Amino acid sequence: MLKDSVSIQIIGSDITALDHQSSIISSLVDNEVSVRLIDENSSAITLSQANSPDILIFLLESANVPTLDYLSSLPKSIRPALLVITSINDPKLMRLAMQAGARDFFVEPVDDSELQRALVKLVSDCQYIGDGTPGILTTVINAKGGSGGSVIACNLAHVAAVTSDANVLLIDMDLQFGTQSLLLDLRPAHTIVEALDDVNQLDFAAIDGYMSKHISELRLLSMLDEHIVLPGEISVESLNKLLMLTLNNYDRVFIDLPRLIDPVSASILDKSEQILIIVQQNLANMRDAKRLIKILKAEFNVNEQDILVVVNRYNENSGLDLKNIESTLEISNVTAIPNDYERVAAATNLGKPLFEYARHAEITHSLIELAMRLGVNVSDDFKKRGFFKSLFGSRNSK
Ligand SMILES: Nc1ncnc2c1ncn2[C@@H]1O[C@H](COP(=O)(O)OP(=O)(O)O)[C@@H](O)[C@H]1O
Numbered sequence: 001m002l003k004d005s006v007s008i009q010i011i012g013s014d015i016t017a018l019d020h021q022s023s024i025i026s027s028l029v030d031n032e033v034s035v036r037l038i039d040e041n042s043s044a045i046t047l048s049q050a051n052s053p054d055i056l057i058f059l060l061e062s063a064n065v066p067t068l069d070y071l072s073s074l075p076k077s078i079r080p081a082l083l084v085i086t087s088i089n090d091p092k093l094m095r096l097a098m099q100a101g102a103r104d105f106f107v108e109p110v111d112d113s114e115l116q117r118a119l120v121k122l123v124s125d126c127q128y129i130g131d132g133t134p135g136i137l138t139t140v141i142n143a144k145g146g147s148g149g150s151v152i153a154c155n156l157a158h159v160a161a162v163t164s165d166a167n168v169l170l171i172d173m174d175l176q177f178g179t180q181s182l183l184l185d186l187r188p189a190h191t192i193v194e195a196l197d198d199v200n201q202l203d204f205a206a207i208d209g210y211m212s213k214h215i216s217e218l219r220l221l222s223m224l225d226e227h228i229v230l231p232g233e234i235s236v237e238s239l240n241k242l243l244m245l246t247l248n249n250y251d252r253v254f255i256d257l258p259r260l261i262d263p264v265s266a267s268i269l270d271k272s273e274q275i276l277i278i279v280q281q282n283l284a285n286m287r288d289a290k291r292l293i294k295i296l297k298a299e300f301n302v303n304e305q306d307i308l309v310v311v312n313r314y315n316e317n318s319g320l321d322l323k324n325i326e327s328t329l330e331i332s333n334v335t336a337i338p339n340d341y342e343r344v345a346a347a348t349n350l351g352k353p354l355f356e357y358a359r360h361a362e363i364t365h366s367l368i369e370l371a372m373r374l375g376v377n378v379s380d381d382f383k384k385r386g387f388f389k390s391l392f393g394s395r396n397s398k
Pocket residue numbers: 142144145146147148149150151152179278312313337338339340341342344345348363
């Protein structure tokens with residue numbers, strides 16, 4: 001469905017800045033532009049069905065940061081498409097803005113032609129009447145190569161796609177040795193590099209065309225085997241735009257991020273609502289996981305509650321149990337995925353996710369439970385039945 005007119009409102013706490021932006025923005029687009037002064041002392045502006053603009057341009061400053069929380073709390077029916085302009089260059093603010101559904105984030109000085117391009121794209125997106133809730137970004141990173149980060153990212157995204165009605169995207173950020181297209185037996189028609197090159201032209205409707213589509217409806221964005229991306233080839237700015245665009249189009253975005261701290265992974269980690277660190281039960285993994293957690297907390301200001309340590313190939317009889325791991329890593333969110341060499345190897349060779357290959361195996365159940373822990377709305381049919389329920393269920397089942 002297409003809307004006839006798209007309205008723009010600029011909000012901010014400084015009347016001079018509001019007037020200034022209003023005259024710039026009116027000169028860049030043909031749409032109706034209104035301004036609204038928000039009170040520094042109250043975090044909320046009242047938006048209702050009747051007065052909510054289609055596009056909200058928020059002049060963000062330290063004093064009005066709480067308004068972002070208010071915007072995040074709005075019901076999706078009245079949540080406008082948000083564009084943030086600020087003079088504060090703080091990655092944490094950018095994350096908050098994305099959680100409030102920001103489609104674009106500009107740090108001053110703003111280039112008029114870039115702002116115009118972003119606005120024209122937003123106006124065209126707003127002509128479609130869609131759902132305004134931003135998706136959740138979950139990054140899966142291994143503490144050491146071989147811990148199982150890729151297997152878990154793949155199967156988690158697949159489980160989320162098949163057991164819930166969420167639209168799910170998996171992005172393989174292992175740009176040199178990525179395995180996701182093999183794990184899902186997909187041959188990408190487009191690569192993540194193409195999507196990044198074209199990101200300024202892509203809108204709401206076009207982005208999905210860059211994804212490979214799995215039979216489960218899971219979308220995958222990855223590289224081709226024969227291509228290799230060299231460090232520094234990916235622009236962080238394009239990646240940020242791609243993340244915003246995808247989070248506004250998919251309910252859940254999972255990223256397989258190989259362990260490497262560079263500007264690209266820093267930018268992803270910084271915007272992730274959930275970070276899963278995949279470890280195995282040995283001291284070398286513990287040492288690296290400890291270091292990674294320290295970096296996340298100290299350098300990226302990640303809150304401890306946003307980190308979940310997943311002990312992969314867990315063996316209860318090992319001297320290092322979950323309690324030991326919790327105390328070694330000084331982290332309270334720790335969970336386990338069992339070891340299942342045969343099924344994982346066979347499913348990998350066939351290019352089938354575990355849910356497809358071994359739907360009732362313990363490892364598959366633990367992945368469903370992990371998805372639930374991450375807030376995936378798993379339908380009751382796929383939840384493991386309790387002991388009594390399964391007793392009764394088995395009596396009735398054929
Ligand atoms: N839970 C598991 N049980 C058995 N084998 C596993 C399990 N998880 C991963 N593997 C195997 O471990 C190896 C490394 O997994 P991978 O996901 O590629 O690790 P990473 O991405 O962390 O380097 C693969 O051969 C994979 O099949």
